[in-house]
Amino acid sequence: MLQIQLPDGSLVEHPDSATALDVAAGIGSRLAKAVVAAKVNDRIIDAFRPLAELTDLSPIPLQLLTDKDPEALDVLRHSSAHVMARAVMRLFDGVSLAFGPTINNGFYYDFDLDHKLSEDDFAAIEKEMAKIVKESEPFEQFSMDRSQAIQLCQDLGQALKVEHIETGLAEHDQLGFYRQGEFVDLCRGPHIPDAGKIKAFKLLSVAGAYWKGDAKGKQLQRLYGTAWFSSKDQQDYLDQLEEAKRRDHRVLGKKLGLFHINPEVGSGLCLWLPKGARVRVLLEDFLRNELLNRGYEPVYSPHIGRVELYETSGHFPYYRDSQFPPLFVEQAGGLIDAWIDRLQSEAGLSADEEMRLSDAAEVLGVELPDYKPTDDVATRIATLQAWQRQHERYLVKPMNCPHHAQMFRAQPRSYKQLPLRLMEFGTVYRYEQTGELNGMLRVRGLTQDDAHIFCTSEQVEEEFRNTIELTRFVLESVGLSDYRIQLSLRDPKSDKYVGSEENWNKAEAALRRVLEQSGLNFHAEEGEAAFYGPKADFMVRDCIGRQWQLGTVQLDYNLPERFKLEYVGPDNAMHRPVMIHRAPFGSMERFVGMLIEHFAGAFPLWLAPEQVRILPLSEKTNEYALQIEQQMKAVGLRVSTDVRGAKVQAKIRDAQLELIPYMAVVGPKEAETGAIALRDRLEGDLGALPIEQVLQKLQTEVQQRTIRQVAKHSEILEPTQETSSGLHEY
RNA sequence: GCUGCUGUAGCUCAGUGGUAGAGCACUUCCUUGGUAAGGAAGAGGUCAUGGGUUCAAGUCCCAUCAGCAGCUCCA
Numbered sequence: 001m002l003q004i005q006l007p008d009g010s011l012v013e014h015p016d017s018a019t020a021l022d023v024a025a026g027i028g029s030r031l032a033k034a035v036v037a038a039k040v041n042d043r044i045i046d047a048f049r050p051l052a053e054l055t056d057l058s059p060i061p062l063q064l065l066t067d068k069d070p071e072a073l074d075v076l077r078h079s080s081a082h083v084m085a086r087a088v089m090r091l092f093d094g095v096s097l098a099f100g101p102t103i104n105n106g107f108y109y110d111f112d113l114d115h116k117l118s119e120d121d122f123a124a125i126e127k128e129m130a131k132i133v134k135e136s137e138p139f140e141q142f143s144m145d146r147s148q149a150i151q152l153c154q155d156l157g158q159a160l161k162v163e164h165i166e167t168g169l170a171e172h173d174q175l176g177f178y179r180q181g182e183f184v185d186l187c188r189g190p191h192i193p194d195a196g197k198i199k200a201f202k203l204l205s206v207a208g209a210y211w212k213g214d215a216k217g218k219q220l221q222r223l224y225g226t227a228w229f230s231s232k233d234q235q236d237y238l239d240q241l242e243e244a245k246r247r248d249h250r251v252l253g254k255k256l257g258l259f260h261i262n263p264e265v266g267s268g269l270c271l272w273l274p275k276g277a278r279v280r281v282l283l284e285d286f287l288r289n290e291l292l293n294r295g296y297e298p299v300y301s302p303h304i305g306r307v308e309l310y311e312t313s314g315h316f317p318y319y320r321d322s323q324f325p326p327l328f329v330e331q332a333g334g335l336i337d338a339w340i341d342r343l344q345s346e347a348g349l350s351a352d353e354e355m356r357l358s359d360a361a362e363v364l365g366v367e368l369p370d371y372k373p374t375d376d377v378a379t380r381i382a383t384l385q386a387w388q389r390q391h392e393r394y395l396v397k398p399m400n401c402p403h404h405a406q407m408f409r410a411q412p413r414s415y416k417q418l419p420l421r422l423m424e425f426g427t428v429y430r431y432e433q434t435g436e437l438n439g440m441l442r443v444r445g446l447t448q449d450d451a452h453i454f455c456t457s458e459q460v461e462e463e464f465r466n467t468i469e470l471t472r473f474v475l476e477s478v479g480l481s482d483y484r485i486q487l488s489l490r491d492p493k494s495d496k497y498v499g500s501e502e503n504w505n506k507a508e509a510a511l512r513r514v515l516e517q518s519g520l521n522f523h524a525e526e527g528e529a530a531f532y533g534p535k536a537d538f539m540v541r542d543c544i545g546r547q548w549q550l551g552t553v554q555l556d557y558n559l560p561e562r563f564k565l566e567y568v569g570p571d572n573a574m575h576r577p578v579m580i581h582r583a584p585f586g587s588m589e590r591f592v593g594m595l596i597e598h599f600a601g602a603f604p605l606w607l608a609p610e611q612v613r614i615l616p617l618s619e620k621t622n623e624y625a626l627q628i629e630q631q632m633k634a635v636g637l638r639v640s641t642d643v644r645g646a647k648v649q650a651k652i653r654d655a656q657l658e659l660i661p662y663m664a665v666v667g668p669k670e671a672e673t674g675a676i677a678l679r680d681r682l683e684g685d686l687g688a689l690p691i692e693q694v695l696q697k698l699q700t701e702v703q704q705r706t707i708r709q710v711a712k713h714s715e716i717l718e719p720t721q722e723t724s725s726g727l728h729e730y
Numbered sequence: 731g732c733u734g735c736u737g738u739a740g741c742u743c744a745g746u747g748g749u750a751g752a753g754c755a756c757u758u759c760c761u762u763g764g765u766a767a768g769g770a771a772g773a774g775g776u777c778a779u780g781g782g783u784u785c786a787a788g789u790c791c792c793a794u795c796a797g798c799a800g801c802u803c804c805a
Binding site for chain 2: 108116117118119205206207208209210213214215216219220221222224250254255261262263267313314315318319321322398399401428430432433434435436437438442530531532554581615617618619620645646647648649650651652653654655656657663665667669677679684685
């Protein structure tokens with residue numbers, strides 16, 4: 001007999017062959033029908049398999065999962081992925097299955113097949129899925145040893161599964177399979193008892209994906225879908241997707257005249273139109289003011305710098321491919337650059353090619369008396385690099401830190417001057433891959449609200465604490481109070497980082513210590529660090545539950561070393577400072593893009609590009625309206641007057657659609673009494689008020705940076721996460 | 731960068747090989763009004779760019795550029 005302990009602590013006994021479904025049936029038939037999966041400790045298991053196969057514990061701490069449990073949803077979706085794959089295999093020939101995991105709010109399955117899937121196929125696939133769901137066939141599980149499993153996958157014609165068993169699952173002796181009707185899939189599970197539990201599902205999109213996420217690997221077709229326990233839940237989710245779409249900053253940015261991106265300027269290069277620029281200026285002024293109060297000193301640095309500067313910092317070699325190529329003062333610079341590249345490449349250069357390059361260089365007026373094709377490759381490269389150093393090459397700056405490091409070096413530094421906090425809204429350029437560009441969120445020219453703090457190692461923790469506090473203050477002032485911090489550490493297995501083990505250990509330990517002391521919600525993530533140091537990244541949840549990576553604070557013991565930064569300590573000896581890189585907004589482009597989506601374009605009064613629109617009832621009151629406009633402008637409000645010969649209803653409609661927070665309707669009645677009929681974009685007509693009272697009200701709202709409206713937080717949309725649950729890996 | 735889809739007026743889109751369209755926005759005129767669209771007229775297009783097929787191309791084919799979705803990347 002099995003001893004089973006239920007969540008309320010009670011113990012029940014069942015025969016050795018009992019499943020979680022049997023346990024549920026023992027409690028009640030309605031429960032048995034509702035059970036989707038079960039949980040033993042933290043492990044989710046199949047409700048339809050004998051418990052004895054799944055655990056050695058006694059008593060077994062069993063929790064039954066029904067459609068009320070979020071974890072059950074994950075199981076449902078995984079099974080839905082199987083149903084979808086089954087439908088696709090019924091409809092198309094030669095389908096090779098890859099992976100079909102769950103993701104937040106849904107699932108996908110990757111296929112290798114000749115037919116190009118498109119949205120036109122969705123109806124047929126969904127219809128086939130509906131058939132499978134209606135048949136309500138049970139899921140069954142079985143295991144096999146390696147050779148049998150490989151044989152089975154070969155018999156099924158599943159080459160990718162065979163490859164996965166041989167590589168990814170090389171350490172597994174036993175491999176699990178699930179069968180549902182004619183469909184058999186290598187799978188760890190768990191699954192729902194039968195397909196009939198899927199009450200709502202929908203295919204969402206089709207896209208390319210790589211086999212095992214490797215960009216060099218085979219290109220597969222990925223079908224995305226979602227599944228739910230009720231069609232109402234599904235509809236809520238689809239509505240939520242619509243809501244996110246409605247907030248798309250690219251659409252709103254166009255509609256509201258905030259920014260513009262066009263190919264004649266260049267992709268990924270953002271033109272800030274007056275209204276968008278206004279929002280940015282307000283944010284910059286707000287932050288600059290705050291930083292001045294906190295002991296930062298503004299600096300300016302140029303948009304380009306010599307390549308050697310970035311060779312020193314390490315950015316140039318490390319990010320070569322995602323930078324705009326160097327600017328050469330000497331015409332032949334590009335030739336020499338390519339020459340070095342070829343020498344460094346695996347293929348190298350043939351004697352003939354070398355000759356032709358030499359000739360070309362000569363034509364361009366390059367003299368290389370020391371270059372001898374008989375020298376070894378390293379010597380030849382060194383000769384060419386020596387030429388490069390004598391002939392300036394510049395980089396459009398991809399980062400501000402090297403410039404700021406040079407500012408530190410501009411004069412001898414004493415410990416008495418530390419911490420030195422240099423701030424700059426620094427515009428940098430990065431050649432992001434074309435597929436990455438996305439409105440303002442991912443651009444090729446961006447302005448960081450950058451600053452670098454140079455301090456002693458004793459000051460590190462306090463400075464770091466202050467920057468964390470600053471970032472929180474800044475986020476909360478725009479109503480972003482739901483965030484957590486990701487402690488981004490190096491990947492111990494990778495060699496892409498610069499600096500000593502010792503420096504890294506110091507930096508990582510310091511960050512962790514401060515975060516622990518602060519009591520903030522944080523989690524560590526390996527492999528997410530910058531190449532020169534660990535980071536604390538702010539992951540911010542917006543009002544509809546989406547997660548954004550915004551501000552960052554980075555601790556850096558390495559660039560000071562690379563730039564040989566020093567200060568004189570109280571002991572009259574030279575010491576190396578520590579650098580803290582930090583940007584509470586991240587970049588102005590990304591931050592404003594996010595804000596547009598967060599507020600759905602309706603900025604709070606303090607950030608609204610236009611705060612008040614004055615609407616004269618007819619042209620007869622235009623003069624009074626303009627007089628009000630002057631009064632409002634005099635107290636710093638951003639106002640315009642709609643003097644068109646349109647009806648007030650039309651003017652109101654336009655102002656509403658432009659998301660202007662307040663409207664001031666003025667007609668003969670108001671002109672007579674010196675009043676304003678104030679209309680609130682959210683509340684509607686507030687009635688006639690004396691001018692002074694309106695000015696007072698609006699000024700207060702601006703000063704307090706009141707946030708009056710954000711969307712209700714959705715219960716349906718789960719927070720987006722960087723990684724999927726990891727529950728179903730194969 | 732890869733895979734797929736898309737590119738027609740300022741915006742949203744219709745137009746499946748035979749004379750380039752609608753709504754909104756814009757301009758002018760009429761209307762002078764009380765809290766989400768008053769009326770009329772007008773102007774606006776090398777149909778992304780470059781090639782090709784065809785008697786004939788917005789429409790079919792190829793390339794390039796750009797956008798979108800996903801993957802990969804992100805100092």
